[in-house]
Structure formats: structure tokens, C-alpha cells
Amino acid sequence: MSMRSPVGLASLLVCLHLQACTSGEPEAPAAVAIVYNCAANADEIRALEAEIPEFAARTGIRIILNPFTGQEKLYAMIAAGQAPDIFYTNTVIRDRFAAEGRLLDLREVARGDSFPERLLPGILQEGTSPDGGWYSLSNWSFTCGVYFDRKAFAEAGLRVPDSSWRWEDLRHMARSLTVDPDADGTPERYGIYIPAHFVEALELMNGAEIDRGALCARISDASAEVYQKYLALMDEKFMPDLRRMQALGMQPMQMLQTGRVAMLVEAVPHQGLFESVDVDLGIAPLPRFDGHTPRYFRSGSGGLSISSATKHPREAWQALKWIVGGASIYQPNPVLTDQDFVEGWEARYPRLLGSGFRSVWELSLRHPGGDPRFFVRFSSWTAPAILERLQPRLDQLWSRQISVAALRKALPEINQNVGRALRDALAQETLRPAFRAMIEQRLEEAEGGACD
Amino acid sequence: MTHPTRSRPALQHLARTVILYGLLVAFSALFLVPVLWMISASLQDQQGVFASPYAWIPASPRWDNYATVTTIFPFWRYLANTLLITLSVTAATLLSCSLVAYGFARLRFPGRDVLFALCLSTMMLPGQVTMIPLYVMFARLGWVDTFLPLIVPALFGTPFYIFLLRQFFLTIPQEYDEAALLDGASHLRIYWSIVMPLARPALATVALFTFVGAWNDFFGPLVYINSPQNATLTLGLNMLKAQITGTGLVEWQVLMAGALLVMLPNVAVFLLSQKHFVKGLAVGGLRG
Numbered sequence: 001m002s003m004r005s006p007v008g009l010a011s012l013l014v015c016l017h018l019q020a021c022t023s024g025e026p027e028a029p030a031a032v033a034i035v036y037n038c039a040a041n042a043d044e045i046r047a048l049e050a051e052i053p054e055f056a057a058r059t060g061i062r063i064i065l066n067p068f069t070g071q072e073k074l075y076a077m078i079a080a081g082q083a084p085d086i087f088y089t090n091t092v093i094r095d096r097f098a099a100e101g102r103l104l105d106l107r108e109v110a111r112g113d114s115f116p117e118r119l120l121p122g123i124l125q126e127g128t129s130p131d132g133g134w135y136s137l138s139n140w141s142f143t144c145g146v147y148f149d150r151k152a153f154a155e156a157g158l159r160v161p162d163s164s165w166r167w168e169d170l171r172h173m174a175r176s177l178t179v180d181p182d183a184d185g186t187p188e189r190y191g192i193y194i195p196a197h198f199v200e201a202l203e204l205m206n207g208a209e210i211d212r213g214a215l216c217a218r219i220s221d222a223s224a225e226v227y228q229k230y231l232a233l234m235d236e237k238f239m240p241d242l243r244r245m246q247a248l249g250m251q252p253m254q255m256l257q258t259g260r261v262a263m264l265v266e267a268v269p270h271q272g273l274f275e276s277v278d279v280d281l282g283i284a285p286l287p288r289f290d291g292h293t294p295r296y297f298r299s300g301s302g303g304l305s306i307s308s309a310t311k312h313p314r315e316a317w318q319a320l321k322w323i324v325g326g327a328s329i330y331q332p333n334p335v336l337t338d339q340d341f342v343e344g345w346e347a348r349y350p351r352l353l354g355s356g357f358r359s360v361w362e363l364s365l366r367h368p369g370g371d372p373r374f375f376v377r378f379s380s381w382t383a384p385a386i387l388e389r390l391q392p393r394l395d396q397l398w399s400r401q402i403s404v405a406a407l408r409k410a411l412p413e414i415n416q417n418v419g420r421a422l423r424d425a426l427a428q429e430t431l432r433p434a435f436r437a438m439i440e441q442r443l444e445e446a447e448g449g450a451c452d
Numbered sequence: 453m454t455h456p457t458r459s460r461p462a463l464q465h466l467a468r469t470v471i472l473y474g475l476l477v478a479f480s481a482l483f484l485v486p487v488l489w490m491i492s493a494s495l496q497d498q499q500g501v502f503a504s505p506y507a508w509i510p511a512s513p514r515w516d517n518y519a520t521v522t523t524i525f526p527f528w529r530y531l532a533n534t535l536l537i538t539l540s541v542t543a544a545t546l547l548s549c550s551l552v553a554y555g556f557a558r559l560r561f562p563g564r565d566v567l568f569a570l571c572l573s574t575m576m577l578p579g580q581v582t583m584i585p586l587y588v589m590f591a592r593l594g595w596v597d598t599f600l601p602l603i604v605p606a607l608f609g610t611p612f613y614i615f616l617l618r619q620f621f622l623t624i625p626q627e628y629d630e631a632a633l634l635d636g637a638s639h640l641r642i643y644w645s646i647v648m649p650l651a652r653p654a655l656a657t658v659a660l661f662t663f664v665g666a667w668n669d670f671f672g673p674l675v676y677i678n679s680p681q682n683a684t685l686t687l688g689l690n691m692l693k694a695q696i697t698g699t700g701l702v703e704w705q706v707l708m709a710g711a712l713l714v715m716l717p718n719v720a721v722f723l724l725s726q727k728h729f730v731k732g733l734a735v736g737g738l739r740g
Contacts (some may be wrong), residue, residue, distance in 0.1 A: 040691050042692065065680060066678040068678075070581065070674070072580075072671075079587065079589075081591075082596065254502040257499060257502075258502060272702075277499050315542060324516050
């Protein structure tokens with residue numbers, strides 16, 4: 001056939017590329033290969049790749065990195081029977097995957113192993129699903145606190161906050177720190193900025209209860225009170241309007257960096273903030289609300305799960321333990337009790353010494369309030385049903401288009417949607433009996449008016 | 453000698469032209485602002501990106517942001533991977549789509565129009581619908597974590613480009629084919645030696661669209677590529693964005709530098725093929 005003909009050319013193209021495109025650099029065979037779906041982060045990949053050979057030489061387990069984020073690919077891989085041995089699950093998808101039998105109950109592989117004893121008690125609890133199975137192991141944990149600019153406090157003649165401060169103190173300080181020289185209602189510097197996703201931590205401090213088994217949407221009086229107080233900060237111009245923040249497109253820490261706010265509620269620890277914000281930084285715990293005992297935000301932030309389809313559960317567990325407790329990129333790891341996490345971070349970032357970081361961290365360990373994202377709106381089966389209707393209303397609330405009362409009035413309609421989601425969940429034949437029983441019971445309660 | 457005075461219609465024409473050009477320049481500037489910000493941000497430091505007031509021209513441009521991009525992830529390796537995929541996809545698309553389009557434009561056979569309508573109707577299927585079945589199929593073929601799932605589908609044509617080329621082929625006089633047939637040429641010979649050279653503007657358009665699409669493709673590599681060494685530039689850019697759990701630090705200046713570097717080949721290809729591209733679009737769109 002002449003090479004000038006299109007078919008010949010096509011054949012040549014295909015032949016040339018078939019070899020190149022398989023890009024198969026032959027891998028040396030190892031005893032056992034475990035695929036780990038790590039985050040698609042260049043630093044993380046580089047650090048893990050440098051240490052995996054040593055782990056393989058020591059254990060005979062070769063960890064293959066499969067970096068990606070997003071769930072579409074995970075679903076496709078599961079459908080093709082090629083789920084990674086270890087992958088990330090968050091609170092929304094973990095119970096669902098566990099109910100479908102897609103996750104290994106870690107109790108099976110951890111039996112007789114002392115590793116779980118090294119974990120913070122809350123970490124085990126956060127990884128446990130309603131059937132009592134332990135399906136995920138957090139590889140990170142954090143709390144939240146108020147970062148502040150010490151210089152701004154000194155200039156305003158204010159004492160820096162500590163664990164004894166209350167919400168009213170925060171409001172008073174925010175007022176004193178707000179600078180609006182031309183009194184045009186748009187301050188040059190606001191006293192504080194609290195991103196909306198941290199309102200749940202304030203609800204927790206105000207005594208709102210976390211019912212991890214609940215599936216309906218609820219807004220308690222404690223939550224409603226916090227919403228009012230949060231909105232008041234914006235009304236009084238001590239905090240920038242959330243719509244303005246969205247329009248600016250700035251990360252909250254850049255507000256602190258550029259001097260547009262004097263206090264900021266953010267995650268603790270926060271690597272980005274420690275590395276890029278060069279103000280004289282102090283950190284305080286969240287303020288308490290009068291009449292309530294302290295319950296500080298503490299989250300395991302999702303976790304790593306082992307696929308039930310793994311061919312090597314023991315080796316996957318070995319690899320998982322190494323990722324959490326051995327790989328240097330994740331050390332010192334706050335989920336482990338036998339490491340001085342604060343000391344490790346203070347060594348890495350000396351500016352944290354005397355900043356209040358240790359105090360905030362230790363308070364959250366002494367008074368762990370848990371993760372308010374376990375408020376029912378993030379449950380596995382009803383999160384989409386709730387969030388698709390609740391979140392737009394919350395956005396309206398923060399922009400003061402509706403009132404807190406109007407938000408609460410919308411709950412019955414939202415929970416009707418929840419009922420439909422639960423009935424859909426029950427229609428799945430793959431649902432494991434323990435989960436089915438739980439959903440049936442909750443649905444029955446909801447239909448009996450428990451969600452009203 | 454008398455000075456010619458401009459007539460009223462000529463002045464009106466001039467005014468219209470000035471207004472028109474003014475509007476066009478204003479709109480162009482509007483569209484260019486994000487690109488200019490991108491260029492400016494790529495030369496800032498971490499604080500400069502969100503400084504207020506924003507300095508469009510940084511006092512000390514950080515050219516090292518561009519060097520940083522090439523060290524954070526294996527830039528050159530990903531560039532080679534992206535080039536291999538993009539060039540293969542472009543060549544395969546041109547070949548397959550032009551062959552199919554030739555069939556629809558030049559050959560008469562029963563059910564041709566139904567087949568053509570069927571072909572076009574596949575454009576209505578969103579990619580998300582076919583993602584899992586396709587993934588399962590490629591997984592069974594053992595092609596996951598290779599470039600094959602990204603390239604081989606291009607050998608089976610793309611409905612929009614088939615449509616575009618068919619419309620263009622219809623504008624080429626049939627008499628050429630008839631003369632060639634009389635001289636004993638086969639359809640493949642007519643396709644290759646007569647139709648293809650005459651269809652260069654349309655082919656350039658398809659090539660440009662395909663090149664840009666394959667170069668910028670994020671979802672395909674995300675789904676089918678597993679190993680970091682097989683990743684493409686778009687996945688590399690994503691690595692600049694995603695950060696260690698719970699600590700979120702996005703270095704926007706480096707991300708913008710990376711995005712600009714990744715964008716450059718697209719701009720170059722567009723500038724090189726602009727003449728053919730515009731002609732191809734005009735002819736393909738207006739006739740047929």
C-alpha cells in the first residue's frame with residue numbers, strides 16, 4: 001500500500017503511537033502493590049515519592065500514588081472494579097460507601113494492633129459509621145481560633161484576648177478595632193471577619209447539640225441566636241459584608257495580611273497563614289457564650305478508607321498506618337497522641353512560640369466539641385437533599401434578604417425533600433441491613449412528625 | 453487651488469467609523485482585562501496579588517515565578533506528554549473526520565442522511581453520561597493510565613467536525629470528482645489528492661479547535677491518567693492549586709505564571725492559523 005494513501009498514513013500513525021502511548025516504563029515487580037489516592041499536590045507527591053522506596057524495602061509493600069481530587073474519577077474506578085486500595089472519604093460519602101459495602105471495616109485489620117491506641121479518641125469516633133464499623137482513619141485534625149494583629153491591638157490600647165473572653169468582649173474589641181476615618185460606612189479596617197462556614201463552630205460554642213444520627217434539618221434556638229449575633233456584626237459594620245468579600249475574591253487570610261481586618265477566624269493550624277501573613281500574629285480560642293461550657297471545634301476532616309475490594313487488606317492497613325504516622329509530609333500528625341504536635345509546628349514556624357497557638361490547641365483537646373459539620377446537614381444520605389434547599393436560604397440570610405424566622409419556617413419543606421431522599425435510599429438493594437434499619441427508623445420518626 | 457471640503461455623508465461615515473472602532477476597542481479592552489491581570493499577577497509576589505490599590509506593573513517583577521512553575525512539578529515531562537497527546541489527537545481527528553465527512557458529502561448510499569442525523573445526534577449526549585461506561589470499557593482493555601483512552605476515540609470522528617467538514621466539502625464542485633473518476637481515480641484518491649488540498653481552510657479550523665481542546669483538556673487526563681509521570685500540563689496546573697489537607701495555600705502568582713506558560717502554545721497556534729481559521733469558519737458556516 002502506498003504511504004501516500006490515507007489508510008497507510010493512519011496505520012502508520014496508530015502503529016507509531018500505540019507503543020509510545022502505553023508509556024509503560026516497566027515497573028520492577030514487588031511483593032505487594034498498594035494504590036494510594038493521594039491529594040493532587042506537587043509537594044505532597046514529591047515528598048511521598050522520596051520516601052516510598054525506603055518503606056518498600058522495609059516492608060515489601062510498594063505504594064503506588066494515584067493523585068486526583070474529585071469524586072467523578074473515584075466513582076468510575078469503583079464501577080470498573082479498580083478502586084484504589086486507599087482513598088479519601090469525607091463525612092458525606094463515607095457512610096454511603098460503607099452502607100454499600102465498598103469500604104473495609106478497619107477493625108478487621110487492626111485487631112491486635114496497638115496503633116489505634118495512639119489515636120485521639122475523637123478520631124476513632126469520627127471514623128465510625130452508624131453500624132458501628134470503623135471505616136476511615138483521619139490523617140489530619142484541626143481546630144479553629146481567632147487570629148489577630150497584635151500591633152492593631154496595641155494601637156487601640158486593647159489587651160489581647162485569651163481563653164476567658166466572651167462573645168461580648170469580641171464585639172467590643174471588634175468595635176474598637178474598626179477604623180472608619182471618613183465615616184462613610186465603609187471602614188478602612190474592620191474589627192473582625194468570620195467566614196460563614198465557621199458559624200457552625202459558634203453554634204457549637206453556644207450550646208447547639210450535634211446529633212450525628214439525625215437525618216432531618218433542624219435549627220435550634222442556640223443556632224438561631226448565633227445567626228442573629230453574626231448578622232449584628234455586619235449590621236454594626238464591625239465585620240465586612242459577606243457579599244463584599246465574595247466580590248473582592250480575596251482569601252480571608254489576605255484580609256488580615258492587607259490590614260483590612262484586625263481579627264480573623266480561621267483553621268488552626270493553617271500552614272498558608274503561617275507562611276504568608278507577615279503581621280505580628282496572635283491566636284486566641286473562639287470566645288465563649290455566657291452560660292455555656294466551652295466546646296471547641298475539633299475536626300478529623302474526613303479520612304482515609306481502605307477499599308473492601310482490596311486484594312491485600314493487611315498490607316493496605318500497613319500502608320495506611322505509614323501514611324498517617326510515618327510519612328514525613330504529614331508529621332507531626334495531630335491525630336496521634338504520642339507526638340508533641342505543637343512543639344513540632346513551633347519548631348517549623350518559630351513565630352508560633354508565644355502566639356497563643358499552644359493554648360488554642362490544648363484547649364481544643366481538653367474541651368473537644370467535635371465537628372459541627374456533623375450537624376445533620378452533612379449526613380451521608382440527606383446532605384444533598386438538605387443543602388440544595390438550605391444553602392441558598394442561608395446565603396439569603398447572610399445577605400439579609402430573609403430573616404432567621406423565615407429560614408426556620410422553610411424547614412418543613414426542606415424536610416419533605418429529606419423524606420424523599422430517604423425513601424430513594426431505601427430503594428437501593430445494595431444497602432446493608434444495619435444502615436437500612438437505621439434509615440427506616442429515621443424515616444418512620446420523620447413521618448411521625450419528629451422533623452417538624 | 454481649492455481645498456476639497458468633506459461632504460456631509462463622508463463626515464457621517466467617518467463619525468460612524470470612529471464610534472464603531474471606539475466601541476470595538478472598548479470591548480476588546482474589557483475582554484483583555486482578565487488576561488492583563490493574569491500577566492500582571494504572574495509577576496507579583498504573594499502579597500502583591502491582592503494588594504490594594506493594585507499595582508498593575510509591579511515595582512520589582514518576579515520573573516522567577518516562571519522558573520518556579522518548572523520546578524514545582526515535572527513541567528517538561530508534562531509538556532512532552534501533552535504535546536504527544538495533542539498532536540496525536542489532532543492528526544487522528546483530521547483524518548477520521550475528513551474521511552467520514554467525505555462519505556457524507558460525496559458518496560450516495562441508502563440511509564446516508566439518516567446516518568448523518570444519527571451522527572449529529574450524538575452531540576446531544578453529555579460527556580458525564582458516557583464517562584463511567586467508557587471508563588469501564590477502557591479499564592477492561594487495560595488502557596487506563598496510558599494515553600490511549602485520550603487518543604484512540606479521536607480515530608472514530610467527532611460529530612461537530614464531521615458536520616463542519618461535510619459542509620465545506622459540499623462547496624467543492626462535483627465536476628472535479630467526475631473528471632478524476634473518468635481518469636480512473638478511486639474515491640480514496642479523490643479524497644486525498646483533490647478534496648483535501650482544496651479543504652485546507654476547513655481543515656485548519658478543525659485542527660485549531662482540536663488542538664486547543666486537547667491541549668486544555670483537564671477532565672480526560674484526570675479520569676484516565678493515574679501515575680504522576682503520565683500527567684499532562686493541565687493536571688500539573690491543578691497540582692499547583694490543590695494543597696495539603698486543611699492548610700490551603702494557593703500561590704496565585706505561580707499559578708498565573710503556569711497558566712500563562714500553558715496558554716502560550718494555544719495563542720501561537722491561533723496566530724499562525726488565523727487566516728485559514730477565519731476563512732474556514734466563514735465558508736463552512738455560510739454555504740452548504
